[in-house]
Amino acid sequence: MVALETQGLTKDFRGFRAVNEVNLRVTQGAIHALVGPNGAGKTTLFNLLTGFLKPSAGRVFLLGEEVTGLAPFEIARRGVARSFQIARLFAHLTALEHVVLALQRPTLYPYRFWMSEQVLGRFKPKALEILALVGLEDQALRPAGTLPYGQKRALELALALALEPQLLLLDEPTAGMGLEDVARTVQLIHRLRQGRTIVLVEHNMGVVAELAERVTVLQYGSVLAEGSYAEMRQDPRVIEAYLGAAYA
Numbered sequence: 401m402v403a404l405e406t407q408g409l410t411k412d413f414r415g416f417r418a419v420n421e422v423n424l425r426v427t428q429g430a431i432h433a434l435v436g437p438n439g440a441g442k443t444t445l446f447n448l449l450t451g452f453l454k455p456s457a458g459r460v461f462l463l464g465e466e467v468t469g470l471a472p473f474e475i476a477r478r479g480v481a482r483s484f485q486i487a488r489l490f491a492h493l494t495a496l497e498h499v500v501l502a503l504q505r506p507t508l509y510p511y512r513f514w515m516s517e518q519v520l521g522r523f524k525p526k527a528l529e530i531l532a533l534v535g536l537e538d539q540a541l542r543p544a545g546t547l548p549y550g551q552k553r554a555l556e557l558a559l560a561l562a563l564e565p566q567l568l569l570l571d572e573p574t575a576g577m578g579l580e581d582v583a584r585t586v587q588l589i590h591r592l593r594q595g596r597t598i599v600l601v602e603h604n605m606g607v608v609a610e611l612a613e614r615v616t617v618l619q620y621g622s623v624l625a626e627g628s629y630a631e632m633r634q635d636p637r638v639i640e641a642y643l644g645a646a647y648a
């Protein structure tokens with residue numbers, strides 16, 4: 401079963417082609433990595449998959465259903481959540497309040513009920529469960545602004561999980577982390593894969609090797625190669641793309 405498929409997905413920015421006829425097939429339950437040198441089009445591709453950008457051409461399918469051109473909230477409602485490279489948090493809200501906000505989003509509460517005792521009470525047990533999943537159970541009452549970097553990223557992940565996604569898109573989940581946080585994040589992503597499909601953009605090849613069973617390499621917006629990590633690290637085209645970029 402294919403969780404996510406793109407056909408000829410293309411994005412032009414005023415004549416500059418950032419994503420070029422990408423055909424991607426992500427198997428359900430897989431962890432699938434998107435890698436490639438800086439500027440290869442990975443983030444743009446994520447933005448196309450989540451509806452943040454509209455494609456110039458091509459189509460996107462989720463579980464066989466076409467979602468091309470749908471708005472981000474409509475795609476989210478179909479079970480797609482994404483985490484961002486940079487955590488987008490409110491400094492003064494606690495970790496718990498963040499997750500409660502994320503949990504109540506699909507409900508019909510009017511906005512003025514945000515954070516009322518009633519809302520907090522209803523969503524608190526589930527929110528604590530999600531915080532425990534990402535290892536933040538002891539930080540629930542801490543304002544997000546005071547969390548160390550690794551825990552901010554974990555909270556960002558908790559917000560994506562609150563949407564109960566079938567497909568989780570992770571944009572550089574270990575970017576800027578020290579070794580310890582990287583190892584913790586790899587373990588966490590291992591846990592999160594239960595019942596989900598995960599697509600991740602990742603520059604750390606150690607992380608890709610540990611997590612991804614399938615790797616798509618992008619260069620100049622196009623798919624350069626695809627296969628297992630072991631295949632990709634030996635592929636002369638891939639080696640050249642990375643070395644070329646490094647020398648450039």
Ligand SMILES: Nc1ncnc2c1ncn2[C@@H]1O[C@H](COP(=O)(O)OP(=O)(O)OP(=O)(O)O)[C@@H](O)[C@H]1O
Pocket residue numbers: 413416417418436437438439440441442443444445
């Ligand atoms: N809104 C935009 N307008 C014009 N050009 C853009 C826009 N967004 C991205 N680009 C260009 O498209 C190309 C691909 O960018 P993108 O951010 O998708 O690459 P990336 O693979 O995610 O890079 P990185 O690994 O550095 O995050 C880059 O050359 C970038 O400058």
